[in-house]
Amino acid sequence: MDSVALQKYLLRLFERHDVELEADEDGWLVTDGDFPAIRAEWHEGAVGGPGRLDVDVVLGEERRIEESFAGMGAGEAGCRNALHTFEQSVFHPLLAACWYVTDDRKVRIAAWEIGVRTWDVFIGPFSARGADAANMPAEALTSIEAALKREALSPELHWLRLVHSHAEEGDSRCKALLDNELWTAGTLALNEVAWPRGGDYSARCFMLLDVRDY
Structure with a gap:
């Protein structure tokens, strides 16, 4: 799927949720001519391997959310598989x-007390490949909340990606990223969680978090 087709896909996706975006000359979809802006790019994988969908959201001149999604399948089928993961x-x-x-129905909003501020936390569902996402432990978020309370967060929007992988032979790995950067304290917090061991x-x-009252 080329950049023009992806742009049309995103436009329709946002329109279904009553958000009107417009394309600028650089291929970004902007909001009333300003930030936030979003753009997606599909990279075809090697023969027999997954492709990669990159989705970037620019929040301001120097702040950008960068997320990537594997797409299983050849050509457009792989891209649509990755888009489905992005949507879900x-x-x-x-x-x-x-x-x-x-x-x-699609996002859970919580209020966390971090430092002297109340933060609104927008939590997406666990997405899982090879396992039932419903079996992912709720304590993972509790552990991350505790780790965040030890951080000195600047009063602005932040975002986190939490990842856990488990191999059939028993090896498991965790990774947490905060604002696109590896977050060691978050990774250690995930390592303390009792993840499912089978398969x-x-x-x-x-997830994202933002100060309730600036």
Whole structure:
């Protein structure tokens, strides 16, 4: 799927949620001529391997959310597979935090006390490959909340990606990213969680948090 087709796909996706975006000369979809802006790009994989969908959301001159999604299948089928993952796991938290459109069926909103401030937290569902996402432990978010409370967060929008993978032979790995950067404290917090041990699977969760009152 080329950039023009992806742009049309995103335009229709946002329109279905009553958000009107417009394309600028650089291929970004902008909001009333300003930020936030979004753009997607598909990279075809090697023969027999997955492709990669990159989705970037620019929040301001120096702040950009960067997310990537594997797409299983050849050609357009692979791209649509990756777009489905984007819609199911990341789109609705982004829509709520950046465009202020909330679907309670697709995103959970919590209030966390971090430092001296109350933060609205927009939590997407766990998406899993090779396992039932419903079996992902709720304590993962509790552990991440505790780790965030030890951070000195600047009073602005932040985003996190939580990843856990488990191999059938028993090896498991966790990774947490905060504002696109590897977050060691978050990774350690995920390592303390009792993840399901059976099978070969990977799970990820995307979330954003913003100060309730600036």
